[in-house]
Amino acid sequence: MKLKYFSAPYLVWMVVFILVPLLMVAYFAFTNDNGAFTIKHVSAVGEYTNIFVRSVWLSLIATAVCLVVAYPVAFFLSRMDKHKQGTMLMIVMLPMWMNFLLRTYAWMTILGNKGIINHLLTLAGLEPVKLINTSGAVVLGMVYNYLPFMILPLYSVMEKIDKSVIEAASDLGCNSVSSLFRVIVPLSLPGIMSGITMVFVPAISTFIISRMLGGGSNLLIGDLIEMQFLGNSYNPHLGAAISLVLMALILVIMTVMNQFSPDDQVLM
Amino acid sequence: MDNVVSLKDIVVEFDGERILKNISLDIKDKEFVTLLGPSGCGKTTTLRIIAGFLNPTSGDILFDGKRINDLPPHKRNVNTVFQRYALFPHLNVYENIAFGLRVKKVPEKEIVRRVGEMLEMVNLMGFEKRTVERLSGGQQQRVAIARALVNHPRVLLLDEPLGALDLKLRKEMQTELRKIQQALELTFVYVTHDQEEALTMSDTVVVMNNGHIQQIGSPIDIYNEPVNAFVADFIGESNIINGCMPKDCVVEFTGKRFDCVDKGFSPDETVDVVIRPEDVKIIPAEKAKLTGIVESVVFKGVHYEMIVDGVDHKWMIHSTKAEPVGSMIGMTFDPYDIHIMKKSEEA
Numbered sequence: 022m023k024l025k026y027f028s029a030p031y032l033v034w035m036v037v038f039i040l041v042p043l044l045m046v047a048y049f050a051f052t053n054d055n056g057a058f059t060i061k062h063v064s065a066v067g068e069y070t071n072i073f074v075r076s077v078w079l080s081l082i083a084t085a086v087c088l089v090v091a092y093p094v095a096f097f098l099s100r101m102d103k104h105k106q107g108t109m110l111m112i113v114m115l116p117m118w119m120n121f122l123l124r125t126y127a128w129m130t131i132l133g134n135k136g137i138i139n140h141l142l143t144l145a146g147l148e149p150v151k152l153i154n155t156s157g158a159v160v161l162g163m164v165y166n167y168l169p170f171m172i173l174p175l176y177s178v179m180e181k182i183d184k185s186v187i188e189a190a191s192d193l194g195c196n197s198v199s200s201l202f203r204v205i206v207p208l209s210l211p212g213i214m215s216g217i218t219m220v221f222v223p224a225i226s227t228f229i230i231s232r233m234l235g236g237g238s239n240l241l242i243g244d245l246i247e248m249q250f251l252g253n254s255y256n257p258h259l260g261a262a263i264s265l266v267l268m269a270l271i272l273v274i275m276t277v278m279n280q281f282s283p284d285d286q287v288l289m
Numbered sequence: 290m291d292n293v294v295s296l297k298d299i300v301v302e303f304d305g306e307r308i309l310k311n312i313s314l315d316i317k318d319k320e321f322v323t324l325l326g327p328s329g330c331g332k333t334t335t336l337r338i339i340a341g342f343l344n345p346t347s348g349d350i351l352f353d354g355k356r357i358n359d360l361p362p363h364k365r366n367v368n369t370v371f372q373r374y375a376l377f378p379h380l381n382v383y384e385n386i387a388f389g390l391r392v393k394k395v396p397e398k399e400i401v402r403r404v405g406e407m408l409e410m411v412n413l414m415g416f417e418k419r420t421v422e423r424l425s426g427g428q429q430q431r432v433a434i435a436r437a438l439v440n441h442p443r444v445l446l447l448d449e450p451l452g453a454l455d456l457k458l459r460k461e462m463q464t465e466l467r468k469i470q471q472a473l474e475l476t477f478v479y480v481t482h483d484q485e486e487a488l489t490m491s492d493t494v495v496v497m498n499n500g501h502i503q504q505i506g507s508p509i510d511i512y513n514e515p516v517n518a519f520v521a522d523f524i525g526e527s528n529i530i531n532g533c534m535p536k537d538c539v540v541e542f543t544g545k546r547f548d549c550v551d552k553g554f555s556p557d558e559t560v561d562v563v564i565r566p567e568d569v570k571i572i573p574a575e576k577a578k579l580t581g582i583v584e585s586v587v588f589k590g591v592h593y594e595m596i597v598d599g600v601d602h603k604w605m606i607h608s609t610k611a612e613p614v615g616s617m618i619g620m621t622f623d624p625y626d627i628h629i630m631k632k633s634e635e636a
Contacts, residue, residue, distance in 0.1 A: 183373075185372070185375035186375045186377060186378075188340075188342055189371060189375040189377070189436075190377075190388075191362040192340060192362050192368055192369045193363075193368065193389035193392060193436070194363045194389050194393050195392050204379075208378065208379055210379075
């Protein structure tokens with residue numbers, strides 16, 4: 022019974038670093054500079070609906086692309102020889118060892134108007150294409166940066182799928198497509214769910230990727246919040262209000278998603 | 290009776306290593322065939338070839354006389370009961386059993402009927418909605434059997450299906466499986482390393498070792514007339530002694546001559562002499578050609594197992610009467626209990 026006292030440090034940690042900051046965000050969101058209660062900031066968030074919609078839309082696309090790309094990668098990874106799996110996993114993780122800013126900056130030089138791709142196009146006698154500062158570039162940046170977060174949970178779930186279960190499916194009449202949809206996808210659902218969470222949540226609140234690859238025209242919620250704290254339009258109350266609304270939004274989306282996952286797999 | 294499955298000169302190699310060496314085997318319709326052998330002998334590999342999970346390096350596999358080497362598992366009229374059941378963890382008992390029928394888009398009404406039949410056959414009525422993870426080992430085993438049989442396969446392949454069950458449950462399931470096989474008039478190909486299981490259940494036993502078939506025969510033949518020392522040793526316990534045949538119907542071992550019933554060996558050919566422990570008769574030492582000192586006695590339930598130190602050989606004897614440890618006893622054998630075998634090249 023004494024064991025429960027060992028959890029005390031974590032309780033303190035949770036209170037100090039999670040609960041208190043959350044309450045502070047809420048406090049800031051609902052007060053003005055004088056500390057008086059107001060809903061002015063929270064209601065002002067409505068003015069930025071287009072930015073919210075764009076953020077949700079782009080991060081949904083990025084999440085979907087990540088899922089489509091990561092699923093086969095994770096599957097083949099999980100079916101490889103055990104000793105090859107380690108090496109391949111390392112290769113998947115390798116970009117993560119490089120600084121996030123550096124990776125994103127690299128994409129700027131690749132996609133730029135005078136970047137590598139356009140340079141090659143010009144050499145081939147073709148018209149240069151506008152790649153950087155588009156919403157497509159933002160999605161690409163999100164996919165590139167968050168792909169490992171989709172692969173890893175998928176892989177760890179798929180690796181546990183017994184080979185004989187897949188054999189059983191084919192023994193019972195499944196070709197490879199029906200094995201996929203009747204057995205492999207249902208069994209990897211927990212991985213799909215946590216992969217979506219791990220990509221969607223950071224993608225919707227990112228600001229560096231949109232700043233570097235999206236230019237000024239593809240502002241996301243993250244950029245908006247950053248501007249309230251560090252930018253010219255200094256207004257921490259509005260920043261807190263936007264953060265609060267974003268949290269509520271993610272909460273709603275995740276709750277909806279949990280309706281699709283098995284009973285014992287709650288993500289939040 | 291026709292052959293349902295025939296294997297012709299099947300060779301399987303993994304990384305240059307030969308797992309199966311020219312396996313040829315005919316499996317007749319409605320027959321209960323057991324592939325028996327120690328682990329690594331190739332019995333499971335043989336089963337996987339029939340199921341279609343593995344392609345032989347060379348050789349042909351025929352089903353109803355047609356070559357099916359290139360037919361994928363899902364198009365073969367066989368179903369498998371996997372070693373650790375391989376049930377679908379995301380589906381309940383009912384849906385596990387219904388799986389094959391749903392894949393084949395069988396009408397819902399027929400699915401309900403056939404799954405119901407199966408649940409009744411394996412005694413799992415009322416368990417339809419259970420998740421398979423909450424079943425006991427024996428119950429999972431039944432689901433696995435029902436899931437395979439609901440598809441009405443011509444041949445059911447069973448890969449050590451009872452290995453994970455305790456002894457009592459295993460005995461019950463052996464009887465039950467045999468009943469099911471006879472009631473449904475199906476062909477069963479059953480893989481096990483348990484010789485007793487093989488002898489109890491099968492019409493035909495195929496003894497395998499090192500990727501070779503050692504002997505094919507009825508349980509009685511295999512037990513009474515093992516073709517070589519390996520089979521004799523694997524099927525039940527045996528005393529295996531080096532000997533030679535000075536002439537027909539006479540064998541010499543441990544320096545003494547005994548009458549036997551085997552003929553057709555070349556003069557003074559060296560042979561393996563196999564004598565079952567229950568065939569060694571204990572007689573007073575002074576009347577015996579062969580004597581030894583009792584080294585140990587172990588009570589085994591029905592009989593005592595004694596180890597007797599003879600001159601050149603430690604004899605294992607099964608007898609309902611125990612002799613005191615340290616006493617000198619005599620041993621003798623009836624001529625027809627002495628089994629003479631050619632030295633096998635691989636033993």
